[in-house]
Amino acid sequence: MLKSWKxxxxxxxxxFFVLLAVLGxxxxxxxxxxDISSISQPPSAHHLFxxxxxxxxxxAQTVAGARGSMLVGILAAAIGxxxxxxxxxxxxxxxxxxxxGLNFFTNLFLVMPVLPLILIVAGYVQGTGPFxxxxxxxxxGWSGGARTLRAQSLSLSSRDFVLAMRxxxxxxxxxxxxxxxxxxxxxxxAMFLHGMIGGVMAxxxxxxxxxxxxxxxxxxxxxxxxxxxxxxxxxxxWWFVPPGLCIALIGTAATLVNFGVDEISNPKLRxxxxxxxxxxxxxxxx
Amino acid sequence: MSQPVLEARAVSKHFPAxxxxxxxxxxxxxxxxxxxxxxxVGESGSGKTTLARLLARFYPPTSGEIRLHGETVKGxxxxxxxxxxxxxxxxxxxxxxxxxxxxxxxxxxxxxHAVRSRAELDQKVTELLERVSLTPxxxxxxxxxxxxxxxxxxxxxxxxxxAVEPKxxxxxxxxxxxxxxxRLEMLNLLDRLRTEDGLALLYITHDIASARYLCDDIVVMxxxxxxxxxxxxxVIANPLHPYTQLLIDSSxxxxxxxxxxxxxxxxxxxxxxLIDPPAGCRFHPRCPFAMNKCRTETPPRTELPEGRWxxxxxxxxx
Amino acid sequence: xxxxxxxGLTVDYVSGERPVRACDDVTFELRQGxxxxxAGESGSGKSTLITAxxxLQRPPAVTTAGxxxxxxxxxxxxxxxxxxxxxWTSLAIxxxxxxxxxNPVMRVGAQFVDVLRSHDKTLGNKDAWAKAADLLGMVxxxxxxxxxxxxxxxxxxxxxxxxxxxxxxxxxxxxxxxxxxxxxxxxxxxxxxxxxxxRRELGxxxxxxxxxxxxxxxxxxxxxxxxxxxxxxIGTAESLYTKPRHPxxxxxxxxxxxxxxxxxKLTGIPGSPPxxxxxxxxxxxxxxxxxxxxxxxxxxxxxxxIEDHADHTVACRLxxxxxxxx
Numbered sequence: 009m010l011k012s013w014k015x016x017x018x019x020x021x022x023x024f025f026v027l028l029a030v031l032g033x034x035x036x037x038x039x040x041x042x043d044i045s046s047i048s049q050p051p052s053a054h055h056l057f058x059x060x061x062x063x064x065x066x067x068a069q070t071v072a073g074a075r076g077s078m079l080v081g082i083l084a085a086a087i088g089x090x091x092x093x094x095x096x097x098x099x100x101x102x103x104x105x106x107x108x109g110l111n112f113f114t115n116l117f118l119v120m121p122v123l124p125l126i127l128i129v130a131g132y133v134q135g136t137g138p139f140x141x142x143x144x145x146x147x148x149g150w151s152g153g154a155r156t157l158r159a160q161s162l163s164l165s166s167r168d169f170v171l172a173m174r175x176x177x178x179x180x181x182x183x184x185x186x187x188x189x190x191x192x193x194x195x196x197x198a199m200f201l202h203g204m205i206g207g208v209m210a211x212x213x214x215x216x217x218x219x220x221x222x223x224x225x226x227x228x229x230x231x232x233x234x235x236x237x238x239x240x241x242x243x244x245x246w247w248f249v250p251p252g253l254c255i256a257l258i259g260t261a262a263t264l265v266n267f268g269v270d271e272i273s274n275p276k277l278r279x280x281x282x283x284x285x286x287x288x289x290x291x292x293x294x
Numbered sequence: 295m296s297q298p299v300l301e302a303r304a305v306s307k308h309f310p311a312x313x314x315x316x317x318x319x320x321x322x323x324x325x326x327x328x329x330x331x332x333x334x335v336g337e338s339g340s341g342k343t344t345l346a347r348l349l350a351r352f353y354p355p356t357s358g359e360i361r362l363h364g365e366t367v368k369g370x371x372x373x374x375x376x377x378x379x380x381x382x383x384x385x386x387x388x389x390x391x392x393x394x395x396x397x398x399x400x401x402x403x404x405x406x407h408a409v410r411s412r413a414e415l416d417q418k419v420t421e422l423l424e425r426v427s428l429t430p431x432x433x434x435x436x437x438x439x440x441x442x443x444x445x446x447x448x449x450x451x452x453x454x455x456x457a458v459e460p461k462x463x464x465x466x467x468x469x470x471x472x473x474x475x476x477r478l479e480m481l482n483l484l485d486r487l488r489t490e491d492g493l494a495l496l497y498i499t500h501d502i503a504s505a506r507y508l509c510d511d512i513v514v515m516x517x518x519x520x521x522x523x524x525x526x527x528x529v530i531a532n533p534l535h536p537y538t539q540l541l542i543d544s545s546x547x548x549x550x551x552x553x554x555x556x557x558x559x560x561x562x563x564x565x566x567x568l569i570d571p572p573a574g575c576r577f578h579p580r581c582p583f584a585m586n587k588c589r590t591e592t593p594p595r596t597e598l599p600e601g602r603w604x605x606x607x608x609x610x611x612x
Numbered sequence: 613x614x615x616x617x618x619x620g621l622t623v624d625y626v627s628g629e630r631p632v633r634a635c636d637d638v639t640f641e642l643r644q645g646x647x648x649x650x651a652g653e654s655g656s657g658k659s660t661l662i663t664a665x666x667x668l669q670r671p672p673a674v675t676t677a678g679x680x681x682x683x684x685x686x687x688x689x690x691x692x693x694x695x696x697x698x699x700w701t702s703l704a705i706x707x708x709x710x711x712x713x714x715n716p717v718m719r720v721g722a723q724f725v726d727v728l729r730s731h732d733k734t735l736g737n738k739d740a741w742a743k744a745a746d747l748l749g750m751v752x753x754x755x756x757x758x759x760x761x762x763x764x765x766x767x768x769x770x771x772x773x774x775x776x777x778x779x780x781x782x783x784x785x786x787x788x789x790x791x792x793x794x795x796x797x798x799x800x801x802x803x804x805x806x807x808x809x810x811r812r813e814l815g816x817x818x819x820x821x822x823x824x825x826x827x828x829x830x831x832x833x834x835x836x837x838x839x840x841x842x843x844x845x846i847g848t849a850e851s852l853y854t855k856p857r858h859p860x861x862x863x864x865x866x867x868x869x870x871x872x873x874x875x876x877k878l879t880g881i882p883g884s885p886p887x888x889x890x891x892x893x894x895x896x897x898x899x900x901x902x903x904x905x906x907x908x909x910x911x912x913x914x915x916x917x918i919e920d921h922a923d924h925t926v927a928c929r930l931x932x933x934x935x936x937x938x
Contacts, residue, residue, distance in 0.1 A: 167387060168382045168384060168387040168388040169387060169388050169389055169390040170390075171352065171382075171388075172380075172382065172388045172389075172451065172454070173390070173398075173401070174375075175350070175375045175379055175380060175455075175458075176375070176379075176401065176402040176405060176406075176454060176455070176457065176458055177372060177375055177376065177402075177405040177406065177458070178401060178405065186393075187390055190392050191392070337796035337797065337798065338796055443884040443885075444654075445884060446884070473653040473654055473823075473884070473885060474653055474823055474824070474825070474864065474867050474868070474880075475653060475863060475864060475867050475880050475881035475885070476880055476881070476884065477867060477880060478867055478869070478878045478879060478880030479879065479880050479882070482877070482879070500796065500797065501797075502871065503826075503868065503869045503870065503871045504869055506869060506871065506875070507869035507875060507878070530871070530872070531872075540798060541797065541798065542871070543801075544797045544798040544800065544801040545797050545871055546797075546824065546826040546827040546829075546830055546868075547826070547830070547870075547871040547872065548826050548829035548830060548853050548865075548868070549870060549871070549872060549873060550830065561752060561802070562798050562799075562801065562802050564766055564768055564769075564799065565796075
């Protein structure tokens with residue numbers, strides 16, 4: 009999978025942001041410190057990314073925002089993926105009545121208008137910190153993944169090797185965890201990645217709409233603050249471009265990884281590697 | 295004849311296909327005896343694999359019953375599987391690519407024997423590999439399936455089934471995906487298991503020559519129905535049902551070497567659809583001897599000497 | 613007179629760290645109107661030979677040496693345009709799965725019309741459809757099936773249709789790659805009967821590749837046995853059956869239990885076919901050979917004609933300089 013340049017670039021971008029989130033407190037400055045001597049200043053040697061309306065360092069805020077955004081993303085992905093596995097795999101593996109029930113449940117979540125629901129729930133729940141936001145995003149975002157896993161488990165569970173292990177008396181629990189699930193790791197990790205990026209995006213969107221706790225720092229809250237202070241109209245581009253760019257980069261990374269995963273799961277999309285074609289041509293010419 | 299271990303009595307299997315029904319197996323009766331090999335021969339769509347899967351209890355029969363040790367089987371199949379095991383056609387598909395040979399065998403041993411120590415487990419696993427001639431065993435224990443050839447994989451599959459110490463082995467075309475030069479070794483292995491362990495074996499195949507090599511009795515299926523059965527040499531040397539005749543005449547036989555035989559083989563027709571099979575004998579549209587009766591009434595089982603039987607009006611009336 | 617002469621054909625796969633030689637110095641000739649069977653197991657190089665012969669190979673497969681002379685032209689040196697002119701009209705192929713050859717979303721007849729009209733620009737649409745019906749009739753498919761889609765035909769009919777399609781433009785050579793492996797024995801017999809009749813009527817030559825030697829012994833005029841990327845023996849079907857010289861050929865023949873003669877215990881060939889990524893030195897068969905002797909693991913035997921049997925060649929050190937020692 010790492011052979012594809014698309015996957016490699018996508019994963020490098022993601023790794024960069026994860027590192028940024030982990031090491032943020034060490035490398036960035038205090039994101040809340042107000043430097044009254046420089047307010048709304050463009051990038052300079054002192055403040056590499058410039059400062060905000062409130063004299064806060066944009067670089068420090070972006071670094072701290074990575075932490076906030078990634079935390080929500082990873083938590084949301086973990087919750088969503090876990091539910092997807094718990095619902096999708098048994099549905100596909102057992103089939104029949106179990107499948108009917110779980111599938112109905114999945115479809116219910118699939119057709120729910122997620123954004124309005126999140127707005128309502130977020131408004132209802134008091135104090136929307138990163139954990140609550142992640143929980144909400146995860147709870148509403150697992151259904152697509154569950155469908156994929158259901159379909160995959162359905163085909164896996166009728167494969168000869170699963171039937172053969174069942175015939176030697178292997179219990180269902182072990183069949184699911186040792187025979188079926190290991191074949192889904194590719195799907196699950198892709199799903200987790202996807203969920204994480206979706207979580208980052210969703211958090212940004214919710215923050216922008218003012219749902220999240222404005223005390224916490226994330227890329228979303230940064231953009232929201234910039235928007236509230238009419239940064240666009242006033243030409244304070246350095247305030248909203250860095251967090252916006254980060255979000256766009258994460259989206260790009262997701263797309264690249266997805267292309268790679270597609271090529272692996274669907275060999276028809278795979279191209280003959282260039283090096284092979286070139287080598288073949290050389291041999292013929294020689 | 296001794297008491298059969300496993301029997302299918304008048305089993306039928308119909309699969310729903312949209313609004314219609316596929317009549318995959320109709321009124322099939324079969325008995326497997328310890329130490330005997332029965333070959334079930336037929337073309338694709340004859341219902342032979344469906345019958346094997348019925349006997350392996352992958353799905354219940356639409357009608358009829360399956361009997362193990364003389365008792366009708368019902369309920370959960372777990373206990374059933376300690377007596378009956380199925381070998382799949384595709385040795386590449388029946389081993390999980392993520393598990394080593396050792397894992398497969400150890401699981402099977404642990405599930406069926408109370409092993410107390412590591413040494414005991416290792417010994418059992420080694421014995422299993424030796425029984426399927428995968429020696430020296432250390433060379434194979436820690437291999438993944440993709441590191442083995444097709445023949446070696448099929449041996450591992452057989453070893454895993456043997457760990458259960460079954461009484462019946464069902465082989466669903468166990469050699470058809472193997473290289474020609476190693477097929478006979480696999481047949482010889484199955485033959486040895488029958489002799490040494492007194493296993494009852496069902497050998498399902500489309501290749502009548504390999505059936506003759508391995509088995510004692512032959513049962514021929516056509517379009518979901520059994521058409522003829524008996525001792526192998528009787529059936530092959532003197533086929534009574536016109537379909538059996540056609541099947542034997544169509545099989546490659548270098549000894550024949552008479553090309554004219556090939557020239558008049560052009561218009562033999564094709565097996566019918568199982569959604570709407572012909573009334574009466576299902577072979578009648580292709581049968582050169584078809585009579586009016588064949589088009590309307592299903593021929594009953596005609597018992598003949600030496601355990602021979604057939605479903606054909608020609609024999610019933612004779 | 614020969615239709616096809618293959619000399620020293622060598623095909624490598626260049627994708628891995630070092631090239632894998634799938635066809636090694638393959639030499640044979642095909643006479644006019646002859647059926648040449650090519651028998652081999654997995655990894656014998658028979659499929660590679662087919663794609664090289666028909667110039668359908670794609671990287672990483674590369675023809676590194678040898679000539680394929682077809683009616684006086686060397687196919688290896690032709691470019692795509694020149695090859696396109698040859699295909700169908702002089703050289704056609706029948707694949708194992710008819711579904712690979714027929715377009716699933718086009719009526720069967722339309723596919724015939726396509727092929728016919730692209731090679732004969734003067735042919736009108738109506739005439740082309742009539743010809744398509746004739747061609748299908750030739751393989752026993754009724755004319756009303758012209759308007760069917762491939763999925764509406766049975767597997768056997770589809771395979772017969774793809775044979776008719778291969779014969780549409782009157783080729784001199786038809787290469788058949790396991791054409792009957794996907795169909796049942798009765799249908800197999802019907803298809804082979806048709807191929808034999810059409811060959812007699814139309815006079816094309818056939819290269820018939822399969823793993824089923826017992827089938828070739830009945831069908832082919834001559835048979836080439838491939839093992840580990842090489843041809844180890846070529847002879848008439850009769851002499852290969854009654855007196856196979858190469859130990860592998862003998863083992864392969866004895867891997868098919870007889871249908872009628874008395875049964876005896878057969879053993880097949882112990883061991884497994886060679887791994888082409890790591891081929892054994894010397895004769896590729898020596899690790900499995902019961903008759904090997906000093907030097908078989910070093911010297912690579914050449915294909916030599918057996919004395920007094922002009923039609924029988926074998927690559928085995930048991931027969932030095934063509935002595936027939938059996």
